[in-house]
Amino acid sequence: MLQVQVLRNNPELVKAKLAIKHFKQPELVDEIVALDDERKRIQTEYDTIQSKVNAASKEIGKLMGQGKKEEAELMKAEVASYKSQVTLLNEQMIASEAVLHDKLIVLPNLPADIVPIGKTPEENLNVKQSGTIPVLHEGALPHWDLIKKYDLVDFETGAKITGSGFPLYKGKGAKFQRVLAQYFLDFNTAAGYTEYLPPFMVNKDSAYGTGQLPDKDGQMYHATEDDFYLIPTAEVPVTNIFRDVILKEEELPVKMTAYSPCFRREAGSFGKEVRGLNRVHQFEKVEIIQLVEPEKSYEVLDQMVAHVEALLQSLELPYRILRLCGGDMSFTSALTYDFEVFSAAQERWLEVSSVSNFEGFQTNRMKCRYKDSTNKTKPVHSLNGSSLALPRIYASLIENNQYDGGIKLPKVLQSYFGSENLI
């Protein structure tokens, strides 16, 4: 959620930035400022009258104490005359706050200055490409055939148990998944991230806190009886640890990593793009999250990008890094880098990580702040990234490392898995 102050200070700049995100209702900016003026006006009025009521009430208390009953009764009558006004103003205040909030929450985060202009994924800026694209042997298979051939993942039975997009990992296929998660977590904790294992369902407040609601309502699985949402990413529970928290300066930066399954309805997805492990309703992911001082957030974003890059390098995968254009960025992000690895058998790039700086967008809504050395309360910035999403890494590792009689493992995973080859 943006701060009204930002809109107030420079409405034209805000509108220009919203346009980069292809936001369709620039008029909301002026509306919100006007609503905020109105809100202030009502509050001032309310406070004034309420102040009179409070003073009179105290006076009544004193008079009662002194036994001056009649005078007290007179004052009671006076206070009663304010009552309808107070009630009315209070209702107006609550209503105007609600309207303001509802409008404000519709505005996406403002993009950073270096965000490329553009609408579609093709307009993302390729900032780096590295690693060698392997040349596969004759008859190399895409991962959806490899997993069948070696009996690693059983989609049909997963569909029988639950529905399509709920893979059933099996044998070495299941172990490989576990090993990847463990390796990623170890890699992250070695870089100073504290490991968390969060709840996999969250309440409404948490879903709002990180911006999934109201923007992505319908993308999350919703357990209606208890009004809980299955998490679409560990970002939601983990970032919400710090909802309504005022941190001390020395506690920053907060660096967290968490493994979790992720549940996404992915309504509307179909076709070749979503074959096999490319897009599923339940997948596993290891996430990294940081809370930092605002002045440092872009420096930290670069560090996080470098961290994910090092992880991909250790897996010996060919990758590229994209700076997302305004149209391809998420609602909450100010700047996002996507990592894609090349899947040699599918001959296409697969997104495996997304690293973003949310600036104060999430933390403002969550009321997470910190106290600096002079004891002033200041905003914090939040960032997160996948490190890494498992299924597509899984897919590209088995595709890129396949040979005629099996599947090799990259060096870093061999000791984790206990052998040189997966198959």
Next chain:
RNA sequence: GGAGAGGUGGAUGAGUGGCUGAAAUCAACGGUUUGCUAAACCGUCGUACGAGUAACAUUGUACCAAGGGUUCGAAUCCCUUCCUCUCCGCCA
């Protein structure tokens, strides 16, 4: 799921209708003292939204789990929800 007891500021904890935005203690911070540390002493020490200011100062309102209600007045009384603890039930 049943029965009971609770939820107060960073922590402990007082507070059953007005003198309580909240005692006291501890922690934290600033200072005095001190060769250093410690101790002692003095002071500061919640948040949000307003008014005000160049900025401070100052000042109003709201907040004692959350939401509603009673009252001139609510941390305190009533209702609902959530959470914690104890016992029972169920159960990995």
